[in-house]
Amino acid sequence: MSTSQNLSSAAAAYERQSWFNYRTIWRWHFYAGLLCIPFIIWLSVTGSIYLFKPQIERFLDRPYDSLSITGQRATAEAQVNAALAAVPGSSLHYYELPRTPESATRVIVGRDADEFRVYVHPQTLQVLKVVNEDSRPMKVIFRLHGELLMGDRGSMLVELAASWAIVMVLTGLYLWWPRQSEKLTGVIFVRMRQGKRIFWRDLHAVTGVWVSAFALFLLLTGLPWAKSWGGYLKKARTLNGAATLQQDWTTGRSSEIAERVAMNQGNMAGMEGMSMEHADHMGHMMLLPPRPDSYAPIDKMIATVASLGLAYPVLISPPTHPGGDWTAKSDAQNRPLRENLTLDPKSGAILKREGFRQRGLVDRIIGIGVAAHEGQLFGLFNQLLGLFTAIGLVLLSTSAVVLWWRRRAVGVLGAPVQVRKPRFSWGLVVLATAFGLYLPMLGASLVIVLLVERFVLRKIPATRIWLGLSAT
Template identity: 55%
Template structure:
């Protein structure tokens, strides 16, 4: 072989070795991301699947209140008075329009940072049931899904897991994406090549098919998170030229803060020390709930998408207002009403909201399976089941392949260098997902400094005996 041929062969071998090193490097990130994420992926998939069917489950759980009256309903203000009497010290948070003439009226009564849902027979004014909103089944599922019932700490943990899952899926697509024209084991599994190939293909094929859907669900769920969602809220308040309220929450702490504002009557905001005789805070400041009877016909005439909630003046909103709380957020609209005359002051539709709100609104609606049901729900279930399959097959593969006495991570080589393209992509991902970036930095510091003189730990984790410096 001449010198030119030898040099060409050496370059080919060197390039192949470098590709293998990069592949193994990305495989390590994929492995450690999965090690942390998989329990959360399974948890979020199960709770998310349950929440997808909120439109079907809630009417089923509340079926006893679907047919409660046969007589004509009394005035809305009288129904509110009955609900307030069932929650001493409470104030009207919102009155929900009847889902059906024979159904119980839902009245949301606020007390401090809590909101209670009161079911009232509109004909007899008998209170049928009182429940804290956060104790309702679907609300519990919502908080289990978004923050593990741990408040802010849980929200941060879920966001961290979601960020690492994004890295896991992106690295998995790189690892499993077909590099030849053969699609066996990538787009469809090989079923006659033994159990090891079966589980490998189940992992790869499932990942290729569900990753795009899963990435969308993960990104569209970030606005609810405490850290990322809080930064988005700040961005919205800074750049969105709109006085409309944010249409999504960022955790239970945010919900409680908003509830406190909504439950604080308007005049109390201007006269915080004022106290007058009366049974409720609303009576103490002279808030006239009979205005509800005046604004109700106007709201009905607007034909908003149900459910429709009518709210009195508060520190959060200084006028009577009505809003559609439709599951498909593109159908929502907000009304501002004159409580004295009952006239409509203004109407804001979804398409009049800032662009950022509309983008997030569509993302949230798809995330919850509401934008184009039932196909949207079917795709959500498909993605959730795919993620569960992806997680279970990953555990099987790891358990079968792991050597005795070590964790089973792909072993690293001391000569492996991070290619500039990989570094750039990781930096950009870390900037877009700050919790991911901070945790990656911590991992690198622990690997390069914390474990430098701990050979047993380095061996267990599959790290190279010597560190690159």
């Protein structure tokens, strides 16, 4: 997408009648960038903010982490009931262990497709704040980053852009790979005194060389959240039996909402089951409110879990069916630190404890990748490395736009013109098929692009000239 109008002598050696010639790769690089650049900038900016989620959320929650608590604390059951009363018609999803002795209790409750975070004073039971989880600043950034606030359609659009961004990075590496090892100028450092044209070209190339590997990692590790690829991954998890374990990431907005609704229905069923034994049986299900002591066992669960030192945040959940077990988990962003517990509803004893090492191979690989993607795998340096990559991608994108704007000719898009028609290549077919299978959105869109170009765009002279296509 961003080289000089004339091919260099080294590049000319690669100009042969095949799909792997320099100019053809250049064209695919150009079109991939044309599609991806707006998304790359958007994802870089929103992703940079999300990298610092822990610090931002601690800053925003400062008023609720420095309370004056002098007397005896209320029971956890009473705190839960206060939170439920603040959101009428809700059911308990999670009780979050307080971060510090001075912290307000966070109780996450659900109603229909919504979740609410209720901040409760642990002594007075005063409700300090009620906020819809989808309205929390970092949740908004997460949805802006992953789905453009458009739900599953936005998730699929981001996935499509990410797939083509992978093509953009790989073709860029091919174009700028040094053909002569002794000439590293313009490859690993920018030439500052050879004019604007050389400066912008070097800035684009050198930035690409430094950040491409990190960019590919971020693009690939972001795919599990995507609606299409994430569903694809669910099927792959069956290969090693991982599908028998619930995955701890959602795939698209509909998956998240379905999970919330299922928790509401399950929790209500569990609580109703505890009350139905005292109800008149009328031959049909009666919707009864939970008894006042429905969540009484939670204090036993907290006594067990609090002493384990699990990574923050630690969430405790009620049974989802009558007579079921309580559960607790560490929901840390550094996923290798996560643990899941099954607790006895009568004694609070641990019935089962599953750590990260007990999860399936696919889940462990995804978990490590996701933790690194979010900047939480190895502390502040992970965050700074992600920020470095995001800044590099913005530089890469803006320098590409400048290069295109400076080299474009009047009346045409500016894509590299095809010198000759490339011949059929089985190597390309195998490569494209492999990428299409791994990235289904890329494969489908690639077929559509090729068909439209071959049977529509090349048939229209004005369009063919504007796009720089050869005649059929």
